[in-house]
Amino acid sequence: MSRMFKAVNASLARFLPEQTLTLKTRVDQRELTFTPLVRLFLLSGTTLALGWLVIATTATISSSFESDSAQARSDSLQDAYELRLAELAAERDEFGRQTQAMQDRFTLALQQVSAQQDELIDAMTVQNEQEITLFALQRKLNGVTAERNAAQAGLDGFQAEFAASAEGAGPRESTEHELKLTVNALNSVLDETLQTRDASIEYTETLELEIEKTAQRIRLDAQRRDRMITQLEEAVMISFQPLEAMLKSTGLDVDSLIANVRRNYSGSGGLNGALDEASFIGMDAPDLRLEALMRDLDTLQIYNITSAKLPLSMPVLTSFRYSSSFGPRNGKLHKGVDMAGPMGSPIYSTGDGVVTFAGVQNGYGNVVMFQHDFGFSTVYAHQSKLRVTKGQRVARGERIGDMGSSGRSSGSHLHYEVRNDGTAVNPMDYIKAGQNVF
Structure with a gap:
C-alpha cells in the first residue's frame, strides 16, 4: 500500500509538487508537508465545496425567482378575482336597477288603470248626455221649423185675403172708413207674422250653431275616449304580463286559481266594480273594442286579487x-x-x-x-x-x-x-x- 501511495505521489508530483507549510510560535516551530496526493484531496474538496456553493446559490436564486413568479401569479389571480367580484357586483346592481324599474313601471301601470278608468266612465257619461241633448235640439229645431212654415203659410193666407178684399172693394159699396179698418187690421196681422217668422229664423240659426258645437264636442270626446282606450290597453298589457308570468313561475295550476277567484268575485263587475254588462247595451260595432278592454280589465283585476292572496312578496x-x-x-x-x-x-x-x-x-x-x-x-x-x-x-x-x-x-x-x-x-x-x- 505504501509503495502504491509513493507511486501515485510520484505521478502527481509533476502537476502538484510537494509543498511544506511552516507554522512558527514563540516557543516552537512546526512544519506541515502537503504531498501531491494530499494536495489533490484538498483541491478536490475545495472544488466540491465551491461547486456545492454555486449549485446552492443557483437553487436559491431560482427558488427566489420561482417564488416571485408564484407571487406574481397569485397577485394576478387575486386581481382577476377582485375584478370578477366587481363585475358580479356591477351585474347585481344593474339587475337590481332593472328590477326596480320594472316594479316602478308595473306600479305606474296599475295607477294609470285606476285613474284612467274613472276618466273613461266620465267621458262615456258626458257623451251620452250630449247625444241626448243633440237629439232634443234636433226635435226642437224640427218644431220651430214647422212653426215657421206655419207662420209663413199664415202670412201668405193673410196676403191673399188682403188682396181679395182690395179687389172686391171696388164693386161693393163699402165706405172708405171700413176699407181703412180692414187694411189696418191686415197690416197689423202681417207685421206680427213677419216678426214671428224673423224670430223663428234667428232662433233656428242659433239652434243650428249650438247643434254644430255639440256635434263637435261629441267628436272631440270620441277621439279623447279612443286615446284613453289605447292608453288603457297598453297599461293593461304592461300590468298583465308580469302578473301572468309570476303566477306561472310558481308551478301552481293557474287556471284553477283564476277560476276559483272568479267564482268568489263574480259580483265585482270588473275593475273596482265600476262597469258591468249593462254598460255595453246598445253599443255599436266600433264599441266592441271597449267591451274587450273591459273584459281585459276584469281579468287583470282577477289576476291581481289572485297574486295578493299568495305568499309571493319578501318578508x-x-x-x-x-x-x-x-x-x-x-x-x-x-x-x-x-x-x-x-x-x-x-x-x-x-x-x-x-x-x-x-x-x-x-x-x-x-x-x-x-x-x-x-x-x-x-x-x-x-x-x-x-x-x-x-x-x-x-x-x-x-x-x-x-x-x-x-x-x-x-x-x-x-x-x-x-x-x-x-x-x-x-x-x-x-x-x-x-x-x-x-
Missing part, C-alpha cells in the same frame, strides 16, 4: 343575508329559510291572510302564523316583537312584527316558512316568482 325589505336555506340540516329538514339582519328590522306579511297564531312556541320563540287562500300558510319565527293578534286579517305588505332572536336561535334573524296544505315547501320558489313584481 324583509331592509338589509339582510340568507344564513340558512331550505332543506336537510343536521340530519333533519330545515323547513324554511333564515334571513339574518339587525335586531328590530321590520317584518312584513307576504300575502293577504288571517292570523291563526300570534304568541310563543317552543323553538320558534315569538312567532306569527298566517292562513292564506288556496291552502297556503306562512310562519314568521324568532321575532322580538309581535304587532298582530290572532284572528286579525292582514293585507300583503303590512308590518306584522320585528326581527329578533327569541326561541332556539343563535342570533337576530327571521325564520320564514311557506306551507302548502300543511307541507313545508321551499319559500324561495315563491320569493323568486314574485321578485320582479313585488
Whole structure:
C-alpha cells in the first residue's frame, strides 16, 4: 500500500509538487508537508465545496425567482378575482336597477288603470248626455221649423185675403172708413207674422250653431275616449304580463286559481266594480273594442286579487343575508329559510291572510302564523316583537312584527316558512316568482 501511495505521489508530483507549510510560535516551530496526493484531496474538496456553493446559490436564486413568479401569479389571480367580484357586483346592481324599474313601471301601470278608468266612465257619461241633448235640439229645431212654415203659410193666407178684399172693394159699396179698418187690421196681422217668422229664423240659426258645437264636442270626446282606450290597453298589457308570468313561475295550476277567484268575485263587475254588462247595451260595432278592454280589465283585476292572496312578496325589505336555506340540516329538514339582519328590522306579511297564531312556541320563540287562500300558510319565527293578534286579517305588505332572536336561535334573524296544505315547501320558489313584481 505504501509503495502504491509513493507511486501515485510520484505521478502527481509533476502537476502538484510537494509543498511544506511552516507554522512558527514563540516557543516552537512546526512544519506541515502537503504531498501531491494530499494536495489533490484538498483541491478536490475545495472544488466540491465551491461547486456545492454555486449549485446552492443557483437553487436559491431560482427558488427566489420561482417564488416571485408564484407571487406574481397569485397577485394576478387575486386581481382577476377582485375584478370578477366587481363585475358580479356591477351585474347585481344593474339587475337590481332593472328590477326596480320594472316594479316602478308595473306600479305606474296599475295607477294609470285606476285613474284612467274613472276618466273613461266620465267621458262615456258626458257623451251620452250630449247625444241626448243633440237629439232634443234636433226635435226642437224640427218644431220651430214647422212653426215657421206655419207662420209663413199664415202670412201668405193673410196676403191673399188682403188682396181679395182690395179687389172686391171696388164693386161693393163699402165706405172708405171700413176699407181703412180692414187694411189696418191686415197690416197689423202681417207685421206680427213677419216678426214671428224673423224670430223663428234667428232662433233656428242659433239652434243650428249650438247643434254644430255639440256635434263637435261629441267628436272631440270620441277621439279623447279612443286615446284613453289605447292608453288603457297598453297599461293593461304592461300590468298583465308580469302578473301572468309570476303566477306561472310558481308551478301552481293557474287556471284553477283564476277560476276559483272568479267564482268568489263574480259580483265585482270588473275593475273596482265600476262597469258591468249593462254598460255595453246598445253599443255599436266600433264599441266592441271597449267591451274587450273591459273584459281585459276584469281579468287583470282577477289576476291581481289572485297574486295578493299568495305568499309571493319578501318578508324583509331592509338589509339582510340568507344564513340558512331550505332543506336537510343536521340530519333533519330545515323547513324554511333564515334571513339574518339587525335586531328590530321590520317584518312584513307576504300575502293577504288571517292570523291563526300570534304568541310563543317552543323553538320558534315569538312567532306569527298566517292562513292564506288556496291552502297556503306562512310562519314568521324568532321575532322580538309581535304587532298582530290572532284572528286579525292582514293585507300583503303590512308590518306584522320585528326581527329578533327569541326561541332556539343563535342570533337576530327571521325564520320564514311557506306551507302548502300543511307541507313545508321551499319559500324561495315563491320569493323568486314574485321578485320582479313585488
